[in-house]
Amino acid sequence: MSNLMEIENVSKIYGPLKALSGVTLSVPQGQWLAVMGPSGSGKSTLMNIIGCLDTPSSGEVFLDGVRLSELSPGELTAIRREAVGLIFQQFHLISHLTALENVMAAQFYHSMVDEREASEALEGVGLAERAGHLPSQLSGGEQQRVCIARALINHPKLILADEPTGNLDELNEKLVMDILHKLHREGATIVVVTHAPEVAAHAGRVIVLEHGRLVSDSVGEAPSGGAGEGEGEGADDPKADFSEADGEAAVLNRPGEEGLEKNTDFSPEEIRARS
Amino acid sequence: MFLKMVFKALTRRKGKHLMIAFTVALGVSLATAMLGVMFDVGDKVNQELKSYGANLNVVPRGSSLVGEKYGFAEGESDAASSNYIKEDELYKIKMIFWAYNIVGFAPYLKTEVEFLGKTAGVAESAGASPSGEFPEFSAADGRILRPRSGLGREGSEDAERAERAGHGERAGHGDRAGRAESAASGLSGEPGAFPGEGGVVLTGTWFNKTLKLPTGEEVEAGMLPLKSWWLIEGEGASDLDAHGALVGRDLAERLGIRPGDSFKIRSAKGGEFTLQARGVFSAGADEDDQIFCPLALAQKAAGLPGLVERVEVSALTTPENELSRRAAKNPDSLSQLEKDTWYCTAYISSIAYQIEEVLPGVRVKAVTRVSESEGPILVKTQLVIILLTALTLFSSALAVSNLVTAGVMERSAEIGLLKALGATDLAVSALVLTETLTVSLFGGFFGYLAGLGFARFIGLSVFGETVEVRLMVIPLSLVMVVLVVLLGSLPALRALLRLKPAEVLRGR
Numbered sequence: 001m002s003n004l005m006e007i008e009n010v011s012k013i014y015g016p017l018k019a020l021s022g023v024t025l026s027v028p029q030g031q032w033l034a035v036m037g038p039s040g041s042g043k044s045t046l047m048n049i050i051g052c053l054d055t056p057s058s059g060e061v062f063l064d065g066v067r068l069s070e071l072s073p074g075e076l077t078a079i080r081r082e083a084v085g086l087i088f089q090q091f092h093l094i095s096h097l098t099a100l101e102n103v104m105a106a107q108f109y110h111s112m113v114d115e116r117e118a119s120e121a122l123e124g125v126g127l128a129e130r131a132g133h134l135p136s137q138l139s140g141g142e143q144q145r146v147c148i149a150r151a152l153i154n155h156p157k158l159i160l161a162d163e164p165t166g167n168l169d170e171l172n173e174k175l176v177m178d179i180l181h182k183l184h185r186e187g188a189t190i191v192v193v194t195h196a197p198e199v200a201a202h203a204g205r206v207i208v209l210e211h212g213r214l215v216s217d218s219v220g221e222a223p224s225g226g227a228g229e230g231e232g233e234g235a236d237d238p239k240a241d242f243s244e245a246d247g248e249a250a251v252l253n254r255p256g257e258e259g260l261e262k263n264t265d266f267s268p269e270e271i272r273a274r275s
Numbered sequence: 276m277f278l279k280m281v282f283k284a285l286t287r288r289k290g291k292h293l294m295i296a297f298t299v300a301l302g303v304s305l306a307t308a309m310l311g312v313m314f315d316v317g318d319k320v321n322q323e324l325k326s327y328g329a330n331l332n333v334v335p336r337g338s339s340l341v342g343e344k345y346g347f348a349e350g351e352s353d354a355a356s357s358n359y360i361k362e363d364e365l366y367k368i369k370m371i372f373w374a375y376n377i378v379g380f381a382p383y384l385k386t387e388v389e390f391l392g393k394t395a396g397v398a399e400s401a402g403a404s405p406s407g408e409f410p411e412f413s414a415a416d417g418r419i420l421r422p423r424s425g426l427g428r429e430g431s432e433d434a435e436r437a438e439r440a441g442h443g444e445r446a447g448h449g450d451r452a453g454r455a456e457s458a459a460s461g462l463s464g465e466p467g468a469f470p471g472e473g474g475v476v477l478t479g480t481w482f483n484k485t486l487k488l489p490t491g492e493e494v495e496a497g498m499l500p501l502k503s504w505w506l507i508e509g510e511g512a513s514d515l516d517a518h519g520a521l522v523g524r525d526l527a528e529r530l531g532i533r534p535g536d537s538f539k540i541r542s543a544k545g546g547e548f549t550l551q552a553r554g555v556f557s558a559g560a561d562e563d564d565q566i567f568c569p570l571a572l573a574q575k576a577a578g579l580p581g582l583v584e585r586v587e588v589s590a591l592t593t594p595e596n597e598l599s600r601r602a603a604k605n606p607d608s609l610s611q612l613e614k615d616t617w618y619c620t621a622y623i624s625s626i627a628y629q630i631e632e633v634l635p636g637v638r639v640k641a642v643t644r645v646s647e648s649e650g651p652i653l654v655k656t657q658l659v660i661i662l663l664t665a666l667t668l669f670s671s672a673l674a675v676s677n678l679v680t681a682g683v684m685e686r687s688a689e690i691g692l693l694k695a696l697g698a699t700d701l702a703v704s705a706l707v708l709t710e711t712l713t714v715s716l717f718g719g720f721f722g723y724l725a726g727l728g729f730a731r732f733i734g735l736s737v738f739g740e741t742v743e744v745r746l747m748v749i750p751l752s753l754v755m756v757v758l759v760v761l762l763g764s765l766p767a768l769r770a771l772l773r774l775k776p777a778e779v780l781r782g783r
Contacts, residue, residue, distance in 0.1 A: 086696075
């Protein structure tokens with residue numbers, strides 16, 4: 001299948017700090033990718049570059065075949081608007097707008113406001129009854145679901161989620177992950193940045209960054225019901241691939257994949273310990 | 276959706292937005308008041324200048340006008356003043372086309388008399404005084420003084436007085452000292468009747484007179500309304516008091532006259548008159564060396580019954596332009612249409628022309644130092660107001676700038692989010708500007724209303740009457756609000772454009 005995103009030897013330097021160092025990565029259409037690593041490893045920098053919120057110091061990024069380094073800030077904004085849906089750990093809802101209006105705001109800056117479509121999006125995340133509530137009247141999980149509805153309203157090709165369950169309890173974490181699974185089954189390409197091995201375990205592929213370098217790239221079975229093309233056969237419980245195998249087997253290396261450092265003994269527990 | 280976002284943002288951050296509205300209201304109120312005053316100040320200054328004296332001088336055609344044109348004081352024109360103006364024709368000045376623009380007028384007849392000394396009471400005798408000598412008088416401090424002619428003073432002394440009175444242009448008259456001898460000959464009565472150090476100038480006038488026009492209408496005339504800047508100590512003179520007089524400060528000091536004192540004078544014709552000083556005045560000019568008395572008394576002293584030698588007229592006029600200047604040179608050079616336009620406009624030259632029409636045998640000249648000073652005073656006043664307005668608006672813009680920038684900083688996460696969602700810099704700037712502009716227009720509206728009040732206050736406290744704020748101030752206030760908002764929002768917009776969503780959304 002075709003790659004939605006290709007990253008070639010990307011580096012990002014902030015003064016004396018090398019946040020990313022020669023990262024090369026391809027993300028096929030429909031893949032669910034988890035980006036892991038300890039704090040300061042370059043996860044967020046990579047996400048910002050993928051989401052057109054930042055530009056690399058060197059290297060090339062292709063999103064849906066478009067070379068991002070050739071684009072002006074305005075064109076990058078347009079790509080972000082058209083192709084990327086952003087989910088934040090802190091939800092970042094506009095506090096004086098209702099849940100419905102928050103979703104419609106994304107429509108407004110994309111194209112046309114369609115209240116019916118925005119309501120359906122909220123219904124899709126189970127918040128039809130809460131559409132008229134302000135963020136302050138919603139729980140953390142509900143706010144995150146509004147954030148997801150807003151990210152999806154413009155039908156982006158790529159969904160970028162930054163610690164999507166970082167501020168949620170277990171119940172809401174499950175709700176959010178269920179929504180991501182549903183999206184993945186529908187063919188969405190998802191990149192999730194997370195510290196949590198439990199969250200990463202839902203992904204079909206996990207990469208690990210350390211000191212700005214890609215130290216591990218593991219492909220497991222496709223998440224349940226996901227498109228999973230090119231990632232092996234689907235599994236009913238993807239979490240089991242990473243969390244139930246006592247760490248060691250959770251990270252799968254793909255022998256023979258070019259440009260990647262092999263890391264056969266890397267586990268989520270180890271990442272947690274490093275973090 | 277845009278308006279909904281603006282409205283909800285406005286209602287959510289009421290405190291901050293009220294501060295912006297208040298700041299703009301304050302700036303606009305002051306600017307409105309000042310602009311209101313500026314547009315009305317022309318009329319106000321015009322009226323104020325009118326209070327500084329007459330702007331037209333009516334003299335017999337036979338007298339020299341050189342002195343008038345170049346601002347020489349009264350009585351200095353050459354000796355050809357054999358012609359006079361009839362007092363009973365002066366009412367016609369209030370019957371010209373621009374009669375309502377004539378705000379006041381007063382006749383003068385000047386004669387030189389001999390001061391005989393203070394007396395106990397008021398009396399009049401037709402007998403001549405045998406004495407040709409002036410007595411000596413004691414001043415209040417005990418010094419021995421001799422009366423001197425007011426026209427023979429040293430130039431430097433004259434210049435000093437002119438400076439004190441703020442009439443700087445008169446300082447140049449100090450060179451008249453050398454001409455003092457001949458100047459006295461310009462007075463009515465016998466030329467050089469009291470040569471040497473003797474002689475006091477007695478000027479007859481209407482102090483405050485009510486005239487009855489043939490139409491039955493009554494009009495006020497007289498000198499006192501024209502000399503509103505005179506400081507008078509004492510009860511002041513009246514036309515009803517045939518022997519009441521006002522004595523100039525310098526003369527009163529020299530002669531030891533105080534308000535209420537009676538004194539005796541003798542005219543060149545030989546008549547003796549007793550006057551009572553109803554007041555001592557300070558004019559800051561040549562008049563401080565003169566005695567002002569009712570016109571009839573001066574006419575009797577000069578032997579010129581029913582005659583005056585000069586009339587001062589104060590008229591509200593329209594600023595001069597090319598047409599009026601051409602007409603002033605020669606009215607016959609104008610086409611009929613131009614002449615009609617000129618005649619029907621309250622130019623100082625057309626009013627002068629109309630007075631000459633009703634009073635044949637007179638010549639009317641503009642007192643240029645009054646009429647010409649109007650323009651520069653007006654321009655300078657307006658310049659000061661414009662500068663103050665600009666400073667006020669700049670201060671408001673600075674305050675708005677701080678508030679809007681602080682607001683943008685506080686909302687950086689929200690603005691970063693909008694950018695992350697795909698909003699362009701222009702779209703986010705438009706959102707912030709619309710919010711600020713809406714709040715500012717709200718504040719500007721109340722500022723405008725407050726400005727009307729300020730303008731009233733300024734008008735009443737400075738000019739003694741309300742200022743009419745022109746309609747033109749409304750669009751100007753609107754422009755000011757927009758300017759303040761744009762200027763004040765520039766730093767905020769700059770900060771907004773520099774804001775990187777990746778940084779603010781992650782709390783960096």
